[in-house]
Amino acid sequence: MKKIINNAEQVVEEMLQGAVLAHPQYVKRVEGFNVLVRTNSPIVGKVGLVSGGGSGHEPSHAGYVGKGMLDGAVAGAVFTSPTPDQVYEAIKAVDGGKGVLLIIKNYTGDVMNFEMAAEMADAEGIKVAKVVVNDDVAVENSTWTTGRRGIAGTVFVHKIAGAKAETGAELEAVQQVAEKVIANVRSMGMAISPCTVPAAGKPSFTLAENEVEIGMGIHGEPGTHREVIRSADDTTEHLVNKISNDMPLTDGDEVAVMVNGLGGTPPMELYIINRKVAAMLSEKRVTIAKTYVGNYMTSLEMAGFSVTILKLDAELKELLLAPADTPALVQF
């Protein structure tokens, strides 16, 4: 394992410290917890948005704490859901009296830990709602009862629910628009090289020199299958087809696109991928309202990417294009 770290046990703590030192205008630490919240939290009269999960997906989620997106982010150990007490602290720190929405990626651990936190907050009289993001079409929904995983599409939930909350909307309305995003967002990824959880010390899977993993999860979970590496276009086509098989994309549809790097893949490759995504959408006469290309939901240093497509209606589009000012996503 070759990493630029000090101590495998300290990576989350030191990363959080480094993030606060880098972005003091955006985030502050909830003392004693692995929780970052906006510098001006809690914001009275605004629904608070809390997300989080295992670390190793940076800039998710702390990178999206700021105006127009999240209010708080909870960082678990690497690839491990944060514990309920941590999530509960985040909820308390951002509740401005209008309630708190929890944005959870659909993993058993995340769901259970966030639910336990919600029960704790409930007991304290804080209004809490939750949404569970499950955008990864690599996983068959019908067959496996845990349901789909939440991956990069989560960032669109942050963006759009965050913009909605910023309008002063009620918790139910914010939750509703988040659900609408979830209903209309699909993703799928692939990896050409694995990542190593610092505390584990070795890669969570290994691939032959010419082999890639299709549909792997952002925690290094194995994917749907392995295959010999194909061209960027072929691979992209496979992923986009999986998405559009699940969520038909037709003439006149308008979408947002995210070509997400998993940590070890350089922008050059992401742009080559985006070229094919855009071409496929154009062929389907689907309009692209906005494209994001970069590292939004990583898997440590894994090399690979995911494609996310979000179908927009007028409301989603307006909220997607609304301003945001966070460490990792700024738009006018």
Add this chain to the structure above:
Amino acid sequence: MKKIINNAEQVVEEMLQGAVLAHPQYVKRVEGFNVLVRTNSPIVGKVGLVSGGGSGHEPSHAGYVGKGMLDGAVAGAVFTSPTPDQVYEAIKAVDGGKGVLLIIKNYTGDVMNFEMAAEMADAEGIKVAKVVVNDDVAVENSTWTTGRRGIAGTVFVHKIAGAKAETGAELEAVQQVAEKVIANVRSMGMAISPCTVPAAGKPSFTLAENEVEIGMGIHGEPGTHREVIRSADDTTEHLVNKISNDMPLTDGDEVAVMVNGLGGTPPMELYIINRKVAAMLSEKRVTIAKTYVGNYMTSLEMAGFSVTILKLDAELKELLLAPADTPALVQF
């Protein structure tokens, strides 16, 4: 070589197409050339800024084409300076009558090709000035007559000269402030794994499992030395010390910091590095006006990072903090 590409010979062309498709609100292609310029170029009454160089450093430089930064970016083959005719096209496309500043990273090839382009523009009556960025302290200036290399500090030149040009300043004034940035910016990097030029097909260097390269260049040029991998803190300390030995940082100084990932290093590690950079600066009682953490000047999929420190005065600070709206750097 494992890459998500279609054809090693087509990576630059396809990347540029992908970038234009991703960011049509920011950039357009100069037809027939590997040149991206702002959608509203040329801007009459504003000095035009052109940068560029070999490809493989994305988002440098096309990612910085937009309001408050560059007007045009020229993409050479991977790690190879663009040719004069390409640079000349960029100059012509962005000249709004007030002249054009060329921001060149200090490599023999870049300097010669941009100079030849400047001669061509000169011959056509376009006012052209140039600055050469040489921020990499890994290379000893005094001993080797080619001088230092230009690396991530170049992004600060784009940002600040770009903000200056946006004020309507004259070419000489924009050039002057760019020179001031260059005089006050220093960087140094290290790599834990190499990168592979697509057309070459194999890594430009190899490192043992426990070995790192200190001071390597962003084209995979060997660095000052190799050593057994040390802690993030120790490595960061070495780089920051090299910087501050060259450009003393003392009580009361104010700086901007960039912790730049080389393409294969995830945000988690960059934040751990930033923690140490900030601690060292705080120990020197140096104030940090703004910190950038992310992939700003990459070297394909190389894993590693560079630290850049820019000493600010009132003018530089104001221009650094001014708004920017580009594909890869947005700030309010």
Add this chain to the structure above:
Amino acid sequence: MRSLNMAIEALANIIIANKEKLTEIDAAIGDADHGINMARGFEAVRAKVAANTNDDIGAVLKMVGVTLISTVGGASGPLYGTAFMRAALAAQGKKTVDGELAEKMFAAAIAGIKERGKAVRGEKTMLDALEPAYDALTQGLASRKSLAECLEMASSAALAGVEYTKTIIATKGRASYLGERSLGHQDAGATSSYLMLTVLAEIAQNLGREE
């Protein structure tokens, strides 16, 4: 109190000793952190238990549960945490464990896991070690075997359960994303459950010998 502390320590030790093995098992069809998660939790438990002077089994197990919930994370944190909390409730005020109490605690723990995780036997989770183990324990107790013998039977049944997980497709937890690709691999949580049961059996046997 000494033997209570020693029992908790022994549980912690076996998990910590198997940190890498459990992580490797999780790597195959999960996300390579089960051993890390559990070891982190039981390190915390071990530290707390070292300072424990309470001999109320219920109180100590509650401490274990709360500690696991707030340190393990992932899926296993809430599940094992809830299991210990529920067992604690059943053992409130008790200073020794007999067969009846053991059965009650075990049943409560499993009920807690099922409530929290909404899984049933056969979904390739820790339940596939725990439920057969519980069945073996009740059978043993019904045929009037000693607690030590019963726990030995429970532990063997758990091991068989671990083996069984290799033959089924996961429908809960992270491995469920793999569909058929989860076949042939054993479940990490079932393995950690089995390991804890071996320790409990061993402790019961030692205590039996001492008496």
Add this chain to the structure above:
Amino acid sequence: MRSLNMAIEALANIIIANKEKLTEIDAAIGDADHGINMARGFEAVRAKVAANTNDDIGAVLKMVGVTLISTVGGASGPLYGTAFMRAALAAQGKKTVDGELAEKMFAAAIAGIKERGKAVRGEKTMLDALEPAYDALTQGLASRKSLAECLEMASSAALAGVEYTKTIIATKGRASYLGERSLGHQDAGATSSYLMLTVLAEIAQNLGREE
């Protein structure tokens, strides 16, 4: 015209054939692209020359220079491009090359490289192959050897120059960043210059034989 085209093609062929070798040499102390750059340029040259019907050496060399400048990039593009452009100027209107013209063209090419690159001999660049080669050529011509013989001498001198670059520290180009670490490695540009000279010598010899 046929032999002129063939000469240019032969130059292109040797560079393209050595694409990997030149790239590998550049990898050691540069950025692993010299062969790729030069091959890209000479592919373009080869394509253009295939359609050439002009027998003015100056015109054809100018086409080569312009093509290299607009396709090679990096340091070698402007340098070799300028070299061919300057040689072209010296050869304007000429249809054959004798010793005197060869000397003039070579001198002009080197002057162009030095102006553009601001380097001198001994800095571990292509000049360390080209200048000794030029000296050998002038010496040969002074002692009235045939152009073929002179180019053979020039090519040998260039090879010695390539060897010499292994013994010196680079102070120009990318390798200069390495300081002493550039010792022991040959210069990529010197190597490509040497390769081109071997082709010129061979062509002169073949032409000599034909005559």
